[in-house]
Structures are given as structure tokens and as C-alpha cells.
Amino acid sequence: MQKINFSQTKLAYLAGLLDGDGSIYARIKKRNDCKYNLHISPCVVFFQSLKARNNFVLIFKEFNFGYHRQRKDGMLEYIINKQEDIYNFLTILKPFIILKNQQLKIMLEIIEIKRLPNTKKNFDYNLSLAKKLKKLNYSNT
Amino acid sequence: MQKINFSQTKLAYLAGLLDGDGSIYARIKKRNDCKYNLHISPCVVFFQSLKARNNFVLIFKEFNFGYHRQRKDGMLEYIINKQEDIYNFLTILKPFIILKNQQLKIMLEIIEIKRLPNTKKNFDYNLSLAKKLKKLNYSNT
Numbered sequence: 001m002q003k004i005n006f007s008q009t010k011l012a013y014l015a016g017l018l019d020g021d022g023s024i025y026a027r028i029k030k031r032n033d034c035k036y037n038l039h040i041s042p043c044v045v046f047f048q049s050l051k052a053r054n055n056f057v058l059i060f061k062e063f064n065f066g067y068h069r070q071r072k073d074g075m076l077e078y079i080i081n082k083q084e085d086i087y088n089f090l091t092i093l094k095p096f097i098i099l100k101n102q103q104l105k106i107m108l109e110i111i112e113i114k115r116l117p118n119t120k121k122n123f124d125y126n127l128s129l130a131k132k133l134k135k136l137n138y139s140n141t
Numbered sequence: 142m143q144k145i146n147f148s149q150t151k152l153a154y155l156a157g158l159l160d161g162d163g164s165i166y167a168r169i170k171k172r173n174d175c176k177y178n179l180h181i182s183p184c185v186v187f188f189q190s191l192k193a194r195n196n197f198v199l200i201f202k203e204f205n206f207g208y209h210r211q212r213k214d215g216m217l218e219y220i221i222n223k224q225e226d227i228y229n230f231l232t233i234l235k236p237f238i239i240l241k242n243q244q245l246k247i248m249l250e251i252i253e254i255k256r257l258p259n260t261k262k263n264f265d266y267n268l269s270l271a272k273k274l275k276k277l278n279y280s281n282t
């Protein structure tokens with residue numbers, strides 16, 4: 001990931017955008033090649049409809065991490081899915097995030113634990129964090 | 142509306158939030174008490190699900206314009222619906238808005254025209270702007 005030297009207002013804007021219509025989540029995938037048959041995949045995504053395509057692309061122009069994807073339903077996504085990129089990105093956004101503050105903290109913890117030896121204890125704890133994150137994202141209360 | 146002295150990062154955050162999950166729109170209502178039987182109502186709304194209620198309220202704490210509303214489906218809204226409040230608010234957000242830049246410009250123009258004498262020519266032009274804004278908001282292309 002590049003050395004991040006975004007301006008304070010750029011970071012504040014990105015925090016607002018992520019709070020408004022982004023997502024911080026960890027997918028729990030079944031995978032037989034993994035030690036505990038499950039894999040926890042952290043992800044940060046920004047969404048936008050096609051109508052603002054050019055400006056949406058412009059926002060992430062300076063980034064050399066993450067990538068754009070166009071979904072079949074026409075939505076555009078900017079996806080950051082490399083663990084250390086997510087960690088660095090969320091760390092610099094942290095002072096500005098308001099609505100997804102809990103999700104951000106849990107994600108940072110998930111990544112910190114993923115860096116540790118993959119013991120059953122660490123994995124189970126991380127699984128509980130990933131489930132907590134999922135609940136935060138999908139619960140309405 | 143209060144004299145706005147929000148910090149640059151606060152404004153940038155609000156611009157990101159509005160770009161991400163907000164709306165700048167003008168409702169066209171049938172009203173028999175209006176000169177041309179139609180009324181154009183400008184509005185700026187921020188949306189959020191209930192789960193982030195406390196922090197959502199916190200964001201707008203310094204504002205003495207606009208109000209909170211909870212919809213029947215559980216969504217929270219922060220609504221700014223007074224013409225001059227919208228104008229002042231969008232004017233200070235303008236340097237930071239990226240995705241809804243077109244909507245913002247059209248809305249400022251609608252309000253500028255609403256300040257002029259309510260001639261048929263002015264009204265018709267404003268109606269065309271309100272329709273343009275609607276198309277921008279609902280079109281996917």
C-alpha cells in the first residue's frame with residue numbers, strides 16, 4: 001500500500017462516504033484447505049450507482065490499493081480486500097469515522113488477531129468478532 | 142440559520158455522508174392555492190438506520206436548522222427543508238461535494254429562481270430544473 005498522505009479533508013470526506021454508503025465486513029467462508037475449515041475474509045467496500053461513475057472513479061484515483069468492480073445490477077463498487085491495506089486505510093480514517101466506529105474497531109482487532117499464530121483459541125475469538133461485525137451490519141436495532 | 146463556522150473537516154465529512162447516502166431533491170406537489178397549481182419544495186435529507194441512532198444524532202447536534210424524523214420502516218432521517226437553510230448549507234458544502242455535484246448546482250439554481258418574481262417564465266424554468274433533478278436522482282445511467 002502506498003504511503004498515505006491524503007489531506008485531512010480528503011480523509012474526512014472518505015469517512016463520511018464510508019459512513020453513508022460503505023461497508024466494513026468480514027466474510028466467513030467454508031474452505032477445506034483452511035486449518036479450521038473456515039476462512040475469515042475482511043473487506044471494505046464503497047458503493048455507488050452508475051450515474052456518478054466518472055466522479056466515483058475520480059475519488060479513488062490517487063489510491064494504489066483496492067479496485068473497481070461493476071455488479072450485474074449496475075452498481076459500482078470500490079473494494080479494498082487486502083488485509084494490510086484495510087488496516088492502514090481504516091487506521092487513518094479512524095479519527096473521522098462516526099457512524100461505523102464500532103465496525104471499524106472490530107475490523108482492526110480482527111486483522112490484529114489474524115497476524116498472530118493461527119491457534120484454535122485465536123481463530124475462535126476471531127470468528128466471534130466476525131459474527132459480531134455481521135450482526136452490527138445487518139441488525140436494525 | 143446559524144452563522145456556520147463548521148471546521149473544514151466537518152464540512153468534508155458531511156459532504157461525504159451526503160454523497161454516500163443523502164439526497165438533494167425537489168418535490169413537485171399539486172396545490173390549488175398556488176399560482177400555477179404546482180409547488181416546488183426543495184429538500185436535503187440524510188438517511189441512517191436505527192442502529193447508529195446516537196451517533197447520527199450527534200452529527201447534527203451543532204445544527205440549529207433541520208430536524209430528525211423516524212420513518213415507519215425504522216429509518217432515521219435528518220431533514221433540511223427551509224429554502225434559505227438549504228441554500229446556505231449547500232453553498233458551504235459545495236467545495237467538498239463530488240458525486241452529487243450536479244444535483245447541488247441545480248438545487249442552488251432552483252432556489253435562486255424561487256427568490257425572483259413568480260412569473261410563468263420563471264416558474265416553468267424552475268419546473269424544468271426540478272424535473273431534471275428528479276431524473277438525475279432516479280436514473281441509473
